[in-house]
Amino acid sequence: MMATRFDRWLNTLGAWTLALIWFLPLIYAVWTAIHPGAYATRFELFAPLTLENFSNAWNAAPFARYFLNSFLLVTFILIGQFVLCTLAAYAFVRFTFPGRGILFALVLLQLLVMPDILIVENYATMRKLGLVDTIAAIGLPYIASGFGIFLLRQTFKTVPKELEEAARIEGAGPLTVLWRVYVPLAKPTYLAYGLVSVSHHWNNFLWPLIVTNSVETRPVTVGLSIFSSVDQGVDWSIINAATLMTSGPLLIAFLLFQRQFVQSFMRAGIR
Amino acid sequence: MTFLKTMTTTLSAAALLASTAGSALAVDLQFFFPVAVGGKAADTIQALTDEYAAANPDVKIDAVYAGSYQDTITKTLTAAKGGTPPQLSVILAVDMFSLIEEDAIIPFDGLAKTDEDKAWLTSFYPAFMANSMTGGKTYGIPFQRSTPVLYWNKEAFKDAGLDPNTPPATWEEMVEFGKKLTKTDSNGNVTQWGVRIPSSGFPYWLFQGLTTQNDVILANDAGNKTNFDDPKVAEALQFLVDLSVKHKVMQPGIVEWGSTPKAFFEGQAAMIWTTTGNLTNVRDNAPFDFGVAMLPANKRRGAPTGGGNFYIFKDSTDEQKAASFDFIKWITAPEQAAKWTIATGYVAPRADTWETPAMKDYVAGFPQALVARDQLEYAVAELATYQNQRITTIFNDALEAAITGTKTPADALKEAQAQAEAILKDYR
Amino acid sequence: MTHRREWIYAWLLLSPALVLLFAFTHIPAISTIWDSFFSTPRGIRPSKFVGLENYEKLLMDDTFWQVFWNSIWYAVVTIPVSVALALLMAIWVDGKLSGRSFVRLAYFAPTVLPLIAVANIWMFFYTPGFGLIDQISGALGYPSVNWLGNPELALGSIMVVSIWKEAGFFMIFYLAALQSIPPVLREAAAIEGASRWTFFRRVTFPLLMPTTLFVSINAVINSFRMVDHVFVMTEGGPNNASSLLLFYIYETAFKFWDTAYASTLTVVLLVLLSVIALGQFLLLDKRVHYR
Numbered sequence: 001m002m003a004t005r006f007d008r009w010l011n012t013l014g015a016w017t018l019a020l021i022w023f024l025p026l027i028y029a030v031w032t033a034i035h036p037g038a039y040a041t042r043f044e045l046f047a048p049l050t051l052e053n054f055s056n057a058w059n060a061a062p063f064a065r066y067f068l069n070s071f072l073l074v075t076f077i078l079i080g081q082f083v084l085c086t087l088a089a090y091a092f093v094r095f096t097f098p099g100r101g102i103l104f105a106l107v108l109l110q111l112l113v114m115p116d117i118l119i120v121e122n123y124a125t126m127r128k129l130g131l132v133d134t135i136a137a138i139g140l141p142y143i144a145s146g147f148g149i150f151l152l153r154q155t156f157k158t159v160p161k162e163l164e165e166a167a168r169i170e171g172a173g174p175l176t177v178l179w180r181v182y183v184p185l186a187k188p189t190y191l192a193y194g195l196v197s198v199s200h201h202w203n204n205f206l207w208p209l210i211v212t213n214s215v216e217t218r219p220v221t222v223g224l225s226i227f228s229s230v231d232q233g234v235d236w237s238i239i240n241a242a243t244l245m246t247s248g249p250l251l252i253a254f255l256l257f258q259r260q261f262v263q264s265f266m267r268a269g270i271r
Numbered sequence: 272m273t274f275l276k277t278m279t280t281t282l283s284a285a286a287l288l289a290s291t292a293g294s295a296l297a298v299d300l301q302f303f304f305p306v307a308v309g310g311k312a313a314d315t316i317q318a319l320t321d322e323y324a325a326a327n328p329d330v331k332i333d334a335v336y337a338g339s340y341q342d343t344i345t346k347t348l349t350a351a352k353g354g355t356p357p358q359l360s361v362i363l364a365v366d367m368f369s370l371i372e373e374d375a376i377i378p379f380d381g382l383a384k385t386d387e388d389k390a391w392l393t394s395f396y397p398a399f400m401a402n403s404m405t406g407g408k409t410y411g412i413p414f415q416r417s418t419p420v421l422y423w424n425k426e427a428f429k430d431a432g433l434d435p436n437t438p439p440a441t442w443e444e445m446v447e448f449g450k451k452l453t454k455t456d457s458n459g460n461v462t463q464w465g466v467r468i469p470s471s472g473f474p475y476w477l478f479q480g481l482t483t484q485n486d487v488i489l490a491n492d493a494g495n496k497t498n499f500d501d502p503k504v505a506e507a508l509q510f511l512v513d514l515s516v517k518h519k520v521m522q523p524g525i526v527e528w529g530s531t532p533k534a535f536f537e538g539q540a541a542m543i544w545t546t547t548g549n550l551t552n553v554r555d556n557a558p559f560d561f562g563v564a565m566l567p568a569n570k571r572r573g574a575p576t577g578g579g580n581f582y583i584f585k586d587s588t589d590e591q592k593a594a595s596f597d598f599i600k601w602i603t604a605p606e607q608a609a610k611w612t613i614a615t616g617y618v619a620p621r622a623d624t625w626e627t628p629a630m631k632d633y634v635a636g637f638p639q640a641l642v643a644r645d646q647l648e649y650a651v652a653e654l655a656t657y658q659n660q661r662i663t664t665i666f667n668d669a670l671e672a673a674i675t676g677t678k679t680p681a682d683a684l685k686e687a688q689a690q691a692e693a694i695l696k697d698y699r
Numbered sequence: 700m701t702h703r704r705e706w707i708y709a710w711l712l713l714s715p716a717l718v719l720l721f722a723f724t725h726i727p728a729i730s731t732i733w734d735s736f737f738s739t740p741r742g743i744r745p746s747k748f749v750g751l752e753n754y755e756k757l758l759m760d761d762t763f764w765q766v767f768w769n770s771i772w773y774a775v776v777t778i779p780v781s782v783a784l785a786l787l788m789a790i791w792v793d794g795k796l797s798g799r800s801f802v803r804l805a806y807f808a809p810t811v812l813p814l815i816a817v818a819n820i821w822m823f824f825y826t827p828g829f830g831l832i833d834q835i836s837g838a839l840g841y842p843s844v845n846w847l848g849n850p851e852l853a854l855g856s857i858m859v860v861s862i863w864k865e866a867g868f869f870m871i872f873y874l875a876a877l878q879s880i881p882p883v884l885r886e887a888a889a890i891e892g893a894s895r896w897t898f899f900r901r902v903t904f905p906l907l908m909p910t911t912l913f914v915s916i917n918a919v920i921n922s923f924r925m926v927d928h929v930f931v932m933t934e935g936g937p938n939n940a941s942s943l944l945l946f947y948i949y950e951t952a953f954k955f956w957d958t959a960y961a962s963t964l965t966v967v968l969l970v971l972l973s974v975i976a977l978g979q980f981l982l983l984d985k986r987v988h989y990r
Binding site for chain 3: 341345348349352372373456458459460461464470471472522523524525526527529530533534537539658660661664667668669671672674675677
């Protein structure tokens, strides 16, 4: 009995220590953001508080526009992924056709050869298409997602045949069956996949950096990176205020939905 | 009848179109600039462009902050290759060769039509023009130009028993002062370093201060031959390494550029080398009395120039080019340049700017601002070659290898010279 | 006839996804390989076939080898550590723990923060002298360490940030898996007097095997894809000590504009990823029980 109590105490201690270390960067960001620049590296309990860093950051760069761009980008990608991956996954599950195995292998290949590493060629393609410096160019390479097709295919496979047959007896065509039977049953997968996709693309940096040149298309990450360039010295207070402003929405969203999030992963069978 | 009717409608429509086009002669310009935002610098750029736009209602200027110098050149070249370059941009003076090689920019000479324009082209400090001309043509107009200077903490000097008003004049003095200024705590850990010469990102720039003082030039004017393996370069590098290793007056390893002003404010370093573009930042934020001095001398005084020039891009209409030219002429004129210099610390690029009342007032209250200008007399062109990005990367890697002790200065430089040679031999 | 209609239907459903997949993954991958046999077009000199010249240059390129081994080390360290930590975290927040929702939030927070932004915070932690780590270690009497400015430490410092960023993300997958293990199993094991460790080793861990496979494939991909913090913290320095393959590809392509050589580097990355994925699959596949 002693041993288990000690064991539990040890685990709690370990879990909390790790949690504090993991939270430290965020705590520091909050500290610097609400104190004047002089206290960015000095930690005194009674340092004066200020909101000036936020207003300075907000006024210094068009964050509202960056925000809008990121929002448009993430929405565009998410809708595109949902539609395209659903159709493709459905085709793989519901139909038999020549080349199915090879095509699925090609889809899986994208798990490995992700667009992120093909920056040179994809940039050339965007140039040829005249899409450089558009939000579409940031999103397009990610829309047909091998990961999404794979996940949805796994989920669709678990849909009982009886349900589908019942629907078909009522005279529903393949698309109606997809919409009425498959999609509703895969809701948790959509939620889980959607969250992963949103957090990935909200935070994606390298490809948007390459393919955008102007305020009208730059997502938040690229905006932040040029905002925090250090040629004239680093100013942590204002950078961190900007960081908090821009990642606040996602952080709050997770805070509110964390239970649903985990449950959707569970039910989606991503494990 | 119907035919005639159609004709007249078409003609009148065309006439209407032509007249609207005539009245709406608005020229759109996109302008990339690289100064840290949130500070006075970005505000000043914005204010100046607004002022220009107010005076010239037919010109619309979209000033876009494009990140660091590095970000800006990368972005601009990417945009130029993608067919959407800005019309004008402030980019490092040393990127001139890269921009020419990519056929992205045009010389100013063709745009200077009047005698006045031509005189204007020759009105800048020669030290700054060294990086702005090649083959007899002017490709860049100095604007955001700088030179490294030494900032020193007068209080720390006093505490160390040094005269707070005398900065080191030579390498020996810098070491000697540095030794007195380096303080350790009871555990033997250093709490204040004597000197800080940052070496992250682009160490070649401040290092070029040392090589110039050691009386050696790093590359030829044509930008197609480097001189990295000169024994005098190795000597300068050895001195830089020795500051940490032998004299122990500087933090060992790579010293971060971005946090250097902060380290100065926090009393972590009593003397720092950094750009004069930080002058206003230091003035506003240093919680102690500080001085600004020219870099110390060895065989001679010396420093590189640095910073950005205006460039005009090829892929624009003639109207845009003319408007860009006019804007650049306006913003580098004495009144505007004075505002810019006062807000940032960048060196006003023309002598007459220093004669404006605003500048005279400023300098009278803040004589430190004169140091950078006076240093121009000893300044040399910043290292610039063809394939500049690649050559400086090679050189930076060599410097970093020596600073971190992975290679000896002589070996590192010899290898760098061989690599640079392999690339530049095609350009002779 | 019905078969033919089914085929057409399936192809129609697939075509939008396939068009984009081919346009942005398969064709670029193949043209990357193709381009690696040509020279970079520069101004007046057009690109020409050079055979294996780019590969010869690659073998002679010291920077490439440095970056290559950096990437390998980066993968070898960050993948197992972040996966193991993720599992540990998941077990902790799955069990009874006071303040569980805070702990869970803390673990997950890095996933939500853009790496490009938090890299600045980490840079402050690592700053010698007045950075957080040095302030703490200085108070305890330890000497100052120049984490990012020392070639021996820079890569390690970068790895810590990646692990911090990744572990919480993987934790979610493990957590979902743990919560779907029937409690009956645990009760049965308790009755038989199995210790927690035995239970974990014999029951939990094997049941988590599919998750481990899934997570570690993700970890492999991310370990070659995540270079955002390198941009901010070291720019690959000192002397390429913390540079990674994708960062080097970016530099070569978009700083030096040597696209042919960048393609050659990309080919190496593709080969590397395939080899690792294949090895991983063979290694883990035997132990995964698919249901």
